[in-house]
Amino acid sequence: MMFRDIEAVFFDLDGTLVDSVPDIANVVDLLLDELGLPRRGEARVRTWVGNGSDVLLRRALTDSMDAAADPALLEQARPRYRRLYAANVCLHSRLYPGVHEGLAELAARGLPLACVTNKPAELAGPLLERIGIGAYFATLVGGECAPAAKPAPDALLLAAERLGLDVTRALMVGDSMNDVGAARNAGCPVACVPYGYNHGHDIRDAAPDVVVETLAELPALIARR
Numbered sequence: 001m002m003f004r005d006i007e008a009v010f011f012d013l014d015g016t017l018v019d020s021v022p023d024i025a026n027v028v029d030l031l032l033d034e035l036g037l038p039r040r041g042e043a044r045v046r047t048w049v050g051n052g053s054d055v056l057l058r059r060a061l062t063d064s065m066d067a068a069a070d071p072a073l074l075e076q077a078r079p080r081y082r083r084l085y086a087a088n089v090c091l092h093s094r095l096y097p098g099v100h101e102g103l104a105e106l107a108a109r110g111l112p113l114a115c116v117t118n119k120p121a122e123l124a125g126p127l128l129e130r131i132g133i134g135a136y137f138a139t140l141v142g143g144e145c146a147p148a149a150k151p152a153p154d155a156l157l158l159a160a161e162r163l164g165l166d167v168t169r170a171l172m173v174g175d176s177m178n179d180v181g182a183a184r185n186a187g188c189p190v191a192c193v194p195y196g197y198n199h200g201h202d203i204r205d206a207a208p209d210v211v212v213e214t215l216a217e218l219p220a221l222i223a224r225r
């Protein structure tokens, strides 16, 4: 398979570029310690990441995927989580294999790259910088930059607007059904990696256009203009 007429590539962050769950789980447990609640551990947190930090907090506070959290507790937890995460943003996070190679080759071809994540921009920006890939991205659309989080198309539309291109000419690259949904809702083609956080499901079930083992495989699938 080959993607044609691609003018930009949009990357999800958590689970696609960076294995950030070790830091997220650490910060969630530090927060729960502060609140006097039981720690949840990395394995559970891994299944809860992907819908933005408010949804993650609701899941962590309730130890459940879907239960409603006490709104007052959520309000109290939000700024504490942000503060703890900002102070511990890149202690254990790692780039996945092939990320540097894939980004470098696409950038060398002159394709503008955007990071489109449900993670708040105030956390995503420092993480990209500290882990050494911030300079690849022409723009970062974080979880609160657009009216609705992925799988809504809003964040992809905003990235396209910032780059001055038609969103259907962007290739979305992600790890979860939220990325596939956002791409479909925006009318973009979508490539996925199988190693990230998809709430315990195989990403092939979400029917992306292609699944690549690492991002190093991606440039060969994008036709040169």
Ligand SMILES: O=C(O)COP(=O)(O)O
Binding pocket: 012, 013, 014, 015, 049, 050, 051, 052, 053, 056, 116, 117, 118, 119, 120
């Ligand atoms: O912070 C999250 O919930 C997930 O972020 P992502 O969109 O980069 O996977």
Ligand SMILES: [Mg+2]
Binding pocket: 012, 013, 014, 015, 016, 050, 174, 175, 176, 196, 197
């Ligand atoms: Mg992700």
